[in-house]
Amino acid sequence: MIGVYRALFLQQFQVMSQYRVATFLYALFSFIRPIIFLAAWLAVAESQGGRVGTFSRADFVGYFVITIFVTHFATSWDFFEFEWEIRRGTLSPKLLRPLHYLNYAIVNNIIWKLMTSVAVIPVAILIAITFDARFQTEPWHLAIGIPSVLLGAALNFMSGWVVASAAFWTTRVHSVVTLHQRIGFIFSGQIAPLSLLPGPLLAIAYALPFGYVLGVPADILRGGHDLPTALALVGGQVVWLAIAIALYRTVWAAGLRQYSAVGA
Amino acid sequence: MTDAVIEARGLTKVYRVHERQEGLGATVRSVFKRTFRDVPAVTDATFRIEAGEVVGFLGPNGAGKTTTLKMLSGLLYPTAGEARVVGHVPWRRNGDFLRSITLLMGNRTQLVWDIAAADSFRVLQEIYRIPEERYRSTLAELTELLDLGPLLHKPVRNLSLGERMKVEFAAGLVHAPRIAFLDEPTLGLDVSMQSRIRRFVAEHNRRSGTTILLTSHYMADVVALCKRVIVIHHGRLLYDGDLGQLALQMAPYKVITVALRDGAGSAVLDELGTVVSRDEAQVTLRVPREVVAERTARIVRDLEGSLTDISVEDPPIEEVIDRVFAGEKLPEAMAT
Numbered sequence: 001m002i003g004v005y006r007a008l009f010l011q012q013f014q015v016m017s018q019y020r021v022a023t024f025l026y027a028l029f030s031f032i033r034p035i036i037f038l039a040a041w042l043a044v045a046e047s048q049g050g051r052v053g054t055f056s057r058a059d060f061v062g063y064f065v066i067t068i069f070v071t072h073f074a075t076s077w078d079f080f081e082f083e084w085e086i087r088r089g090t091l092s093p094k095l096l097r098p099l100h101y102l103n104y105a106i107v108n109n110i111i112w113k114l115m116t117s118v119a120v121i122p123v124a125i126l127i128a129i130t131f132d133a134r135f136q137t138e139p140w141h142l143a144i145g146i147p148s149v150l151l152g153a154a155l156n157f158m159s160g161w162v163v164a165s166a167a168f169w170t171t172r173v174h175s176v177v178t179l180h181q182r183i184g185f186i187f188s189g190q191i192a193p194l195s196l197l198p199g200p201l202l203a204i205a206y207a208l209p210f211g212y213v214l215g216v217p218a219d220i221l222r223g224g225h226d227l228p229t230a231l232a233l234v235g236g237q238v239v240w241l242a243i244a245i246a247l248y249r250t251v252w253a254a255g256l257r258q259y260s261a262v263g264a
Numbered sequence: 265m266t267d268a269v270i271e272a273r274g275l276t277k278v279y280r281v282h283e284r285q286e287g288l289g290a291t292v293r294s295v296f297k298r299t300f301r302d303v304p305a306v307t308d309a310t311f312r313i314e315a316g317e318v319v320g321f322l323g324p325n326g327a328g329k330t331t332t333l334k335m336l337s338g339l340l341y342p343t344a345g346e347a348r349v350v351g352h353v354p355w356r357r358n359g360d361f362l363r364s365i366t367l368l369m370g371n372r373t374q375l376v377w378d379i380a381a382a383d384s385f386r387v388l389q390e391i392y393r394i395p396e397e398r399y400r401s402t403l404a405e406l407t408e409l410l411d412l413g414p415l416l417h418k419p420v421r422n423l424s425l426g427e428r429m430k431v432e433f434a435a436g437l438v439h440a441p442r443i444a445f446l447d448e449p450t451l452g453l454d455v456s457m458q459s460r461i462r463r464f465v466a467e468h469n470r471r472s473g474t475t476i477l478l479t480s481h482y483m484a485d486v487v488a489l490c491k492r493v494i495v496i497h498h499g500r501l502l503y504d505g506d507l508g509q510l511a512l513q514m515a516p517y518k519v520i521t522v523a524l525r526d527g528a529g530s531a532v533l534d535e536l537g538t539v540v541s542r543d544e545a546q547v548t549l550r551v552p553r554e555v556v557a558e559r560t561a562r563i564v565r566d567l568e569g570s571l572t573d574i575s576v577e578d579p580p581i582e583e584v585i586d587r588v589f590a591g592e593k594l595p596e597a598m599a600t
Contacts, residue, residue, distance in 0.1 A: 007390040014379045018419075092339055093374030096367055098359040099391045257341045260279060261334050 004099060008107040016115055027116035030072040031123050037191055038064035038127075053196050058134030062222050063193050065133050068124040070218045071190070072117065074152040076109045077181075079164030083173045092261050102161065109157065136223030144230050145221035151237040156184075156213040158244035165248070168255030183208075189215025195224065209240040269443060269475050270313040270336060274345035277306045277331050277499075305331040307499040308345070315442075318469050318476040320490030320507065324589050328499040329479040330369075333445045336477070337367040350442055363392055365443045366436040370451030373428065374435055375420045381431045382416040385438055392439035399438070405471070406434040409464050426457035433464065437474075446478045450485055462488045483581045495588055502588060507581070514587050515579040517550040522563055523573035532566050545572075550579075 016023050041060045045052050055063070085091040094101050127133070137145075163180040167173035185191065187201070187210035194205050194215035205211035216233045219225055225233065283301045284290050306328040313319050321329045334340040336347055338354035338361065347354055352361035375384045389399045407413055410430045415423060423431060429449065437444065446465070450458040466489055469476055480486055486493060486507065493510065495503040503510055520537065523546050524530055530547050533539060536559045537549035551559045560576055 004387075004390040007387040011376060011379060011383055011387050014383060015376060018378045089369075089372050090374075092334075092369075093367075093372070095339060095357070096337060096362060096365070097388075097391050098362040259340065261339045 004103070005107060008104065009111055012107050012111040013115070016111060023112075023115060024119055026112075027072075027119040030075075030116065030120045031068045031127075033190065034064045034067045034071060035127065038131075041192070042131075055193060055196065056134065058132055059222075060193075061128065061131040061133035062135045063218060063224075065124050065128045066135075066218045066221045067190065067214065068120065068127070070149055070152065070214050070221070072120045073113055073149050074156055074213055074217065076105075076112075076153070076157050076160060078105050078108050078112075079160040080174060080177055082161075082164040082177075083167045086167055086259075089261075095256075095259075105157075105161070109153075137221060138223060140227065141220055141223045141230070144227075144234060145217055148217035148220050148230075148234050148237060151234065151241060152213045152217045155209055155237060155241045155244055158241065158248050159209055159213075162244060162247045162251055165251040165255045168258045184210040184213065187211055188213050189218055193224075194219060206236070209244065212237045212240050267314045268312040269315045270311075270347075270349050270477065272312070272332075272336065272345065272347045273310050275306060275309040275332065275335060275342050275347055276304070276344040277328075277335060277340060278343040279303045279305055304499050306335070306342075306496075309496070309499075309501055311494055311501065311504050313475060313477065315475055316469070316473045317492060318465075318478065318489050320486035320493040321477060321479040321496065322486060322493050322585060323479075323496040327496045329496055330447050331499075332496070333367065333447050333477065333479065337365055337445050338362070339367070363439060364441055365445065366439070366441040367445040368432060368436040368447065368449055370429065370448035370453075371425075373420070373432060375428075375431060377421045378419055380417045381412075381420055381423075381435065384420070384435060385416075388435060388438055394439055398440070402438055402440055403434070406437060409467055410434060410460075426453050426460075429453060429457070429461065430464075433461070437468065440472065440474075442475060444474050444476045446476060446480075448480055449478070450480060450482055458482060458484065465489055483585065487581055495585070497589055510588075511578065511581060511584045512553075514584045517552050517579065518556045519548060519577050519579050520551050520556070520560060520563070521546065521548045521573075521575045521577070522567070522571065524567065525570045525572050529567045529570045533563070536562060 038060060041052065041055075041064070042057060045055070045057045045060060050057055052060075082091075085094075091101070094104060160177070160180070163177055164173055166176050170176065187205040187208055189205070189211060194202060194211055197205060205215065212233070216237060220230045220233065279302070280300050281303050283299050309328075309332055321332065323329045331340065335342050336349055336354055338349075338357045341355045350361060350364045352358050352364075354361065354365075375381055385403065388394075389396075394402070407416070410433060412430060412434055415427050415431055420428060420431065433449070449465070450461050453461065462485055465476065465478070468474060469489075476489070478485065478489060490507060492505065493503070493507045494501060495510070517538075519540075522530075522533060526545070530542065533547050533549055537551035539547060539549045541548045556576060560574065563574060564571065
């Protein structure tokens with residue numbers, strides 16, 4: 001399997017290096033949205049004497065800088081492409097190879113994140129310095145927070161593919177994936193730190209998987225939780241990931257039975 | 265009969281399709297209430313193919329050829345029936361099974377568009393776990409047969425359709441599959457490239473013993489490559505057997521074309537066969553096979569003064585197949 005991944009990495013690197021400008025422009029998505037929300041929250045904080053709840057101006061900068069990193073590493077959108085794989089007929093040859101389809105998506109994700117990090121990391125550091133970000137991060141936050149980002153990435157990836165597998169039934173799955181993303185947008189901690197959500201919304205965010213993708217790892221990394229809370233939230237990530245994997249296996253197997261190879 | 269590498273028994277596929285009448289009203293109604301119809305694509309297909317055979321799968325558009333190939337290659341689950349391909353149930357897509365087959369579809373690409381084919385081949389080498397030495401020798405052989413040398417290091421998007429098809433063949437065969445399903449492999453290619461691909465398929469089959477199941481709308485592909493054909497129409501198998509025998513039974517005549525100076529004496533020909541076309545200088549007639557020699561001799565003798573040319577040919581295979589598709593009944597002994 002190492003050989004397969006090495007070859008796929010090289011192939012995907014070659015493909016992406018063909019489209020350097022497009023790759024760079026897509027990377028903008030990772031930090032444009034957090035910057036917009038940072039600007040909005042800074043304005044709110046200014047109007048309320050420099051604080052909103054437990055967040056000072058510097059805390060907001062710290063949170064959204066970390067959100068840039070977490071958004072970049074934990075979100076993926078290659079499942080938007082899935083319906084086109086079916087419609088263009090490019091899924092079929094992949095299904096007939098002795099390698100599970102998901103491996104291609106995993107490699108695409110990793111190589112994309114690595115290549116675009118070159119653009120995202122300096123921008124995030126620049127914002128942190130310019131706006132005087134405040135972090136309360138201790139070493140143990142990093143020790144738990146980094147695995148938490150990886151769990152968030154895996155959860156976002158697997159739950160996205162559960163939704164994208166609807167393409168076996170509907171073919172035009174873009175709207176379904178977009179709806180999934182938009183719900184995540186509200187409950188994942190992109191608009192606001194989870195702890196600033198009103199009570200009912202906060203309860204929903206922790207009851208659904210979305211908060212565990214971005215908000216939980218971002219809060220752990222900025223030092224916003226004590227150890228027991230952080231461990232409990234990571235436990236929640238593990239549970240949701242296990243559910244997403246089980247759901248994916250079921251939906252994918254059912255989808256393959258349904259697959260009509262329309263584009264091929 | 266123990267060497268069958270492909271066995272299908274009662275293979276059936278029914279698609280459920282959404283149906284809607286034309287017009288705004290029907291469109292609005294279909295938003296709220298969908299109506300579906302079951303469309304049988306393949307019905308009760310039963311056949312077996314021995315190792316090393318090259319079998320042509322013939323049928324008009326929508327006959328069920330591609331659906332059958334997709335079921336046998338494991339892409340589609342059948343609605344009913346069974347199949348074994350190299351001992352595996354195809355739609356379980358077991359790893360050993362997938363390493364034993366390839367499905368090549370004309371006008372469909374499995375190569376990555378933006379990079380050189382050679383790079384995609386390396387990925388395939390890893391996916392199919394092909395040892396380096398075998399990979400090199402297989403690729404060298406494919407390169408020689410398909411004249412791939414100048415093509416391997418160009419991005420696939422820069423290749424012409426014919427060049428791309430050659431590279432697709434190499435990609436599909438680099439893991440040396442035991443079974444190759446070829447679906448319209450010469451679609452859209454010019455005559456010269458079609459001929460090249462045909463020669464390649466024949467030579468590859470001769471060298472490697474790969475079993476080939478081929479669909480094509482170009483009868484020349486089938487005539488050049490397939491001794492045996494399976495004819496399918498409206499999802500049902502109509503014939504499974506020798507191509508020459510099918511032609512003999514469905515068209516028990518030969519076509520004699522006679523060229524005459526100024527058309528003189530052409531009336532004599534009406535008595536010697538069924539005239540199918542006539543113009544000033546040329547008459548074409550059908551003559552039963554058993555009397556072809558005698559009628560040809562009579563034409564030469566009776567029209568000696570005005571005859572400028574004569575040819576005796578089998579009817580074109582397209583005509584034979586057209587007659588099968590048009591619903592002409594096969595002789596009972598030949599029908600599946």
